[in-house]
Amino acid sequence: MAAIETEGLVKVYRSGGSEVRALDGVDLEVQEGTVLGLLGPNGAGKTTTVRILATLLRADAGRATVAGLDVARDAQAVRKVIGLSGQYAAVDENLTGRENLWMFGRLYRLSSGDARRRADELLEQFGLEDAADRVAKTYSGGMRRRLDLAGALVGRPQLLFLDEPTTGLDPRGRLGMWDVIRGQVREGTTLLLTTQYLEEADALADEIAVVDHGRIIARGTSDQLKAQVGGERIEVVVRHPDDLRRAVATLAPDGGSTCDRHTRRVTVAALGGAQELVDVVRRLDEARIEVDDVGLRRPTLDDVFLTLTGHAAEEAEGEEDDDAVEELAA
Amino acid sequence: MSAFAEAVSDGRVVAWRNLKRIPRIPELAIFAILQSIMFVVLFAFVFGGAIPLPGGGSYKEYLMPGIYIQTLAFASITTAIGMADDMNKGLIDRFRSLPMARSAVLSGRTSADVVYNAGILVVLMLSGLVVGWRVHGTVGDFVLAILLMLMFTFTMAWIGVLLGLLVKTVENAQQLGFLVIFPLTFVSSAFVPIETLPSVLKPIAEWNPVSALVSATRDLFGNPNPYPSDSWPGEHALLLSFVWTIGLLAVFAPLAVRRYRSIER
Numbered sequence: 001m002a003a004i005e006t007e008g009l010v011k012v013y014r015s016g017g018s019e020v021r022a023l024d025g026v027d028l029e030v031q032e033g034t035v036l037g038l039l040g041p042n043g044a045g046k047t048t049t050v051r052i053l054a055t056l057l058r059a060d061a062g063r064a065t066v067a068g069l070d071v072a073r074d075a076q077a078v079r080k081v082i083g084l085s086g087q088y089a090a091v092d093e094n095l096t097g098r099e100n101l102w103m104f105g106r107l108y109r110l111s112s113g114d115a116r117r118r119a120d121e122l123l124e125q126f127g128l129e130d131a132a133d134r135v136a137k138t139y140s141g142g143m144r145r146r147l148d149l150a151g152a153l154v155g156r157p158q159l160l161f162l163d164e165p166t167t168g169l170d171p172r173g174r175l176g177m178w179d180v181i182r183g184q185v186r187e188g189t190t191l192l193l194t195t196q197y198l199e200e201a202d203a204l205a206d207e208i209a210v211v212d213h214g215r216i217i218a219r220g221t222s223d224q225l226k227a228q229v230g231g232e233r234i235e236v237v238v239r240h241p242d243d244l245r246r247a248v249a250t251l252a253p254d255g256g257s258t259c260d261r262h263t264r265r266v267t268v269a270a271l272g273g274a275q276e277l278v279d280v281v282r283r284l285d286e287a288r289i290e291v292d293d294v295g296l297r298r299p300t301l302d303d304v305f306l307t308l309t310g311h312a313a314e315e316a317e318g319e320e321d322d323d324a325v326e327e328l329a330a
Numbered sequence: 331m332s333a334f335a336e337a338v339s340d341g342r343v344v345a346w347r348n349l350k351r352i353p354r355i356p357e358l359a360i361f362a363i364l365q366s367i368m369f370v371v372l373f374a375f376v377f378g379g380a381i382p383l384p385g386g387g388s389y390k391e392y393l394m395p396g397i398y399i400q401t402l403a404f405a406s407i408t409t410a411i412g413m414a415d416d417m418n419k420g421l422i423d424r425f426r427s428l429p430m431a432r433s434a435v436l437s438g439r440t441s442a443d444v445v446y447n448a449g450i451l452v453v454l455m456l457s458g459l460v461v462g463w464r465v466h467g468t469v470g471d472f473v474l475a476i477l478l479m480l481m482f483t484f485t486m487a488w489i490g491v492l493l494g495l496l497v498k499t500v501e502n503a504q505q506l507g508f509l510v511i512f513p514l515t516f517v518s519s520a521f522v523p524i525e526t527l528p529s530v531l532k533p534i535a536e537w538n539p540v541s542a543l544v545s546a547t548r549d550l551f552g553n554p555n556p557y558p559s560d561s562w563p564g565e566h567a568l569l570l571s572f573v574w575t576i577g578l579l580a581v582f583a584p585l586a587v588r589r590y591r592s593i594e595r
Contacts, residue, residue, distance in 0.1 A: 054427050055426070055427065056423055056426055056427060076429055079427060079428060079429040080429040082427065084423075084424070084427040086420050086423060086424075087420075090419065090420035090421050090423055090424035091421070091424075092347060092351070092421060093419070094350075094351040094354045094355060095347060095350060095351070099347075099350065103343055103346075103347055104424075104428065106339075106340075106343045107340060107343055107425070107428045107429075107430040107434075108428065108429065108430075109331075109336070109339075109429070109430075135354060151424065155428075155429075
């Protein structure tokens with residue numbers, strides 16, 4: 001059975017005369033015990049999708065079921081089987097970690113004793129025992145996120161929604177968070193995760209759905225997507241702008257490169273990986289083209305978008321969308 | 331458990347959370363008390379001498395019930411700020427994603443506010459005794475006055491909850507709260523006898539719920555309470571204050587619940 005199923009989800013935010021179509025027909029299916037990564041830039045519709053599935057928001061059209069329950073009609077039953085951890089750490093910063101978890105446990109209708117035991121368990125599991133009796137205000141960003149995630153797990157949910165769980169964390173915090181999430185998935189929890197980072201979807205998700213302007217524009221395993229995008233890239237920054245044309249001819253005689261005149265950068269797909277990088281350096285040297293930088297880099301969200309849509313991930317427009325959403329909240 | 335018992339249990343958990351926070355943000359209580367004491371000093375010692383009471387009596391005894399009611403009214407701004415803060419921090423989203431009773435977030439908040447403000451009231455009454463305020467009525471009347479004030483706090487908390495849910499930011503909650511509560515407390519008999527007001531403001535002040543509350547508590551404490559001789563609201567202050575408190579609660583609590591249910595962000 002599919003743990004999550006949506007069909008033609010539409011959400012339109014209206015403010016004044018303007019309309020923002022945050023979701024424009026989203027179809028999703030997540031099998032029990034698997035991880036789906038919803039990948040897209042800000043404002044693509046990731047958060048809106050999660051909010052509808054977590055019963056915080058009603059869709060304007062379409063249908064969604066979670067664990068076989070309709071999110072609009074059986075909202076309260078849905079809430080019993082899900083856990084939500086959002087982009088902004090939703091814990092009470094004036095309560096201690098232990099108190100926060102105890103409170104959530106009580107609100108999941110655990111007895112006071114059970115809530116206390118569950119809190120202890122989670123504090124240990126998330127490495128927060130030492131900080132358990134400090135108010136959450138004093139926690140680092142990574143600790144807060146872990147506490148937030150622990151809060152989502154108090155009720156032992158069958159389904160977990162994580163909305164950008166590592167946005168704003170430093171690299172160490174991010175890796176720590178990944179470990180914790182992987183542990184949860186090993187225990188069999190179905191997970192829907194949103195992220196802006198291809199790398200993160202790659203590390204955590206069984207399947208990735210790419211979202212843009214409220215639509216799913218591609219889905220598949222991480223390998224399938226990368227094959228579509230064309231794997232790694234070689235980037236060359238030439239020293240003299242006059243050499244750009246020759247550099248393009250040297251790197252990709254048959255075309256297929258992109259070239260940025262401003263940054264004097266030429267990018268080309270590297271199907272042969274590191275060996276190809278060595279060849280490129282040799283050819284550039286033979287052509288006597290001076291370079292400032294040469295390197296191999298993994299495809300990013302931008303490459304995915306460039307390949308799939310022909311446009312870059314539009315950060316600025318996305319933020320506008322977010323504002324529109326906030327305005328309507330008032 | 332029945333749905334009602336669950337709602338009560340959830341409400342208690344939320345109330346526990348709101349009370350637990352109070353000693354950890356001591357500046358909230360300290361500023362609330364300091365602000366009230368500042369008003370006491372301002373009116374009792376600075377303006378008080380220039381405010382003669384029709385029919386005589388101690389201005390300080392006249393003033394203190396006004397200070398109590400004013401403080402309880404201003405507390406609704408703190409409620410509004412707390413609500414707006416919970417919304418912005420995502421805590422309300424968390425609560426809304428839990429299988430808890432929908433009413434509990436609001437009932438827990440407002441009942442915790444009653445407990446918190448009862449504490450503030452004790453401190454203020456002690457300061458009142460220091461500056462010369464005295465209770466002359468019976469014990470029964472005293473208890474009734476306290477009960478009335480706590481009911482008023484509860485009502486004001488619901489108004490604060492609604493304000494907090496209507497605005498976008500903590501700053502807006504503060505501004506909107508001030509805009510509503512400031513005229514409510516100052517165009518009343520809290521600080522000056524209604525007879526001294528210009529005729530345009532007189533009827534407003536006479537029927538103002540704050541005036542009703544202040545008059546009723548003055549009467550119950552046995553403090554001086556001059557009002558215009560033919561004033562129906564002045565003569566029926568106790569009845570009027572119950573009508574106001576319950577009436578406002580009956581209007582604003584459902585509005586706040588409706589607003590909470592329709593939150594969509």
